[in-house]
Amino acid sequence: MRQMKQRHLGVLAFAIGIAVFSGGAHAAGDAANGEQIFKKCRACHQIGEGARNGVGPNLTGVIGRPMGSFDGYKYADGLKAANEAGGVWDEDMVFEWLASPKDYIRSFTGNDKAKTKMTFSLKKEQDRRDVAAYLATFYKADEASMQKSEERMTHGNAPVGDVSDVSAAEVDLSGYERVKQELVAPPFAPKHEQVATGKPKIVEIDFTIQEKKIKIDPDGTEIVALTFNGSVPGPMIVVHEGDYVDLTLTNPATNVMEHNIDLHAATGALGGAGITTLLPGEQAQLRFKATKVGTFIYHCAPEGSMTPYHVTHGMNGVIMVLPREGLKDEKGNQLSYDKLYYVVEQDYYVPRDENGNFKSYNFAGEDFSEWVDVMRGLIPSHVVFNGAVGSLTGEKAMTANVGETVLFVHSQANRDTRPHLIGGHGDYVWEEGAFANPPMKDLETWFVRGGSAGAALYTFKQPGVYVYLNHNLIEAVELGAAAHVVVDGKWDNSLMEQVYHGPVRK
Ligand code: HEC
Ligand SMILES: [Cu+2]
Numbered sequence: 001m002r003q004m005k006q007r008h009l010g011v012l013a014f015a016i017g018i019a020v021f022s023g024g025a026h027a028a029g030d031a032a033n034g035e036q037i038f039k040k041c042r043a044c045h046q047i048g049e050g051a052r053n054g055v056g057p058n059l060t061g062v063i064g065r066p067m068g069s070f071d072g073y074k075y076a077d078g079l080k081a082a083n084e085a086g087g088v089w090d091e092d093m094v095f096e097w098l099a100s101p102k103d104y105i106r107s108f109t110g111n112d113k114a115k116t117k118m119t120f121s122l123k124k125e126q127d128r129r130d131v132a133a134y135l136a137t138f139y140k141a142d143e144a145s146m147q148k149s150e151e152r153m154t155h156g157n158a159p160v161g162d163v164s165d166v167s168a169a170e171v172d173l174s175g176y177e178r179v180k181q182e183l184v185a186p187p188f189a190p191k192h193e194q195v196a197t198g199k200p201k202i203v204e205i206d207f208t209i210q211e212k213k214i215k216i217d218p219d220g221t222e223i224v225a226l227t228f229n230g231s232v233p234g235p236m237i238v239v240h241e242g243d244y245v246d247l248t249l250t251n252p253a254t255n256v257m258e259h260n261i262d263l264h265a266a267t268g269a270l271g272g273a274g275i276t277t278l279l280p281g282e283q284a285q286l287r288f289k290a291t292k293v294g295t296f297i298y299h300c301a302p303e304g305s306m307t308p309y310h311v312t313h314g315m316n317g318v319i320m321v322l323p324r325e326g327l328k329d330e331k332g333n334q335l336s337y338d339k340l341y342y343v344v345e346q347d348y349y350v351p352r353d354e355n356g357n358f359k360s361y362n363f364a365g366e367d368f369s370e371w372v373d374v375m376r377g378l379i380p381s382h383v384v385f386n387g388a389v390g391s392l393t394g395e396k397a398m399t400a401n402v403g404e405t406v407l408f409v410h411s412q413a414n415r416d417t418r419p420h421l422i423g424g425h426g427d428y429v430w431e432e433g434a435f436a437n438p439p440m441k442d443l444e445t446w447f448v449r450g451g452s453a454g455a456a457l458y459t460f461k462q463p464g465v466y467v468y469l470n471h472n473l474i475e476a477v478e479l480g481a482a483a484h485v486v487v488d489g490k491w492d493n494s495l496m497e498q499v500y501h502g503p504v505r506k
Pocket of ligand 2: 228259260301302310
């Protein structure tokens with residue numbers, strides 16, 4: 001089967017070899033006009049000096065370059081096959097590609113299932129001619145890239161995280177009960193047992209990736225967020241040690257970008273990212289055993305700049321793996337909670353226009369190169385809890401009663417954060433979320449390192465409105481990382497009393 005495919009492509013390569021020499025014969029595009037048209041491509045492609053890979057590959061010198069060959073870019077299978085077949089871009093080919101990349105790559109490879117990640121097309125013929133002519137102005141017989149692609153063909157290193165060549169024994173799952181977890185939107189956690197009853201289970205999780213516009217502050221600043229199930233952060237998953245997580249990840253055809261999932265609770269294949277990378281219209285099912293207890297982040301991790309780009313567009317969340325016997329204090333006594341709140345800090349890097357106003361965009365990836373430029377400065381435009389400034393304040397505040405114990409699960413997939421409950425404490429804190437270790441006690445502020453989730457248990461003793469924030473007060477007050485907990489109950493004068501307030505006493 002594989003051999004047949006290769007032979008077929010070999011014939012194609014021969015045909016293309018001829019096409020290269022005759023290419024460009026009737027290309028009559030206007031490069032200057034093409035430069036204007038290319039603005040539409042800039043959402044995904046960079047070109048010229050200093051250009052990098054974006055959503056799509058760097059297009060500098062694409063005319064005359066082997067198809068699917070730009071270094072460091074991860075092409076879909078269609079362009080990879082075209083590359084193996086020896087295809088080299090000329091103006092006419094780009095002209096046809098732009099009419100419908102999908103149809104083009106299918107007819108080019110002779111494979112009607114071949115895929116491409118480029119979902120964009122240009123209807124007008126003249127536009128396609130002109131933009132192809134513009135690309136040709138960057139033409140250079142790129143010997144180096146030819147050679148590189150040849151080397152890749154002969155040495156063909158497996159990409160990082162690829163497990164397709166690894167052999168494995170089948171797993172017997174016959175003894176396991178399957179349950180579906182009903183996911184809920186943050187800051188809530190799905191219904192779960194604190195102490196597991198029965199044997200380990202297979203817990204089914206459905207994640208559908210949604211690229212959607214969301215407002216992130218009270219001024220109405222909008223981004224096209226990248227989300228698991230439509231919320232920033234994605235829903236919290238809760239399982240017990242020894243359970244299997246059976247996660248179905250769907251990237252609907254209506255999306256523009258490639259996505260995957262890396263779960264820090266999972267073992268192997270880049271936490272799953274190596275075997276869940278999906279083009280729009282694809283789906284993956286990943287089953288992994290929860291062998292480590294604790295709170296762990298999960299996030300999208302496509303590759304290169306795309307990883308921080310996706311994470312800073314909201315594609316992250318938390319999976320909590322509880323010990324089967326529940327949480328324990330430092331002496332091994334049972335700890336439990338009445339409520340769980342799930343707070344995820346999110347940093348955004350929204351680009352600004354020449355007047356300093358935040359820019360807005362229409363589809364996922366459109367802000368890619370500008371966002372990356374801001375991101376590289378390491379100064380976020382927003383640092384928020386649960387997707388937007390104010391998503392956990394006022395009407396949407398977290399609530400509790402005096403005497404209730406709340407477990408706050410707090411994560412940041414990208415930067416360090418330092419949760420603090422003003423007027424309260426962390427009675428028991430697992431800073432790293434690692435429940436197998438004894439908790440720290442009586443903390444004022446705890447530290448959650450970037451790329452992890454922590455957990456803090458607190459029993460409320462006084463009523464009132466508490467502020468729960470990142471105690472980098474600039475990030476909390478100026479950038480948005482603050483929440484409220486509204487606590488009902490009776491005030492305890494033995495803990496605190498306003499003895500006097502008024503003019504200075506004589
Ligand atoms: C929405 C994002 C997006 C837009 C807009 C877009 N492209 Fe692409 N383009 C891609 C992606 C993604 C790929 C990689 C395709 C793959 O791997 O299948 C690609 C691949 C290409 C390639 C093949 C490059 C190679 O190295 O083989 C060419 C040529 C190309 N695009 C030209 C254009 C031009 C010209 C425009 C504007 C008229 C444009 N694209 C607009 C996303 C886009
Ligand atoms: Cu993603």
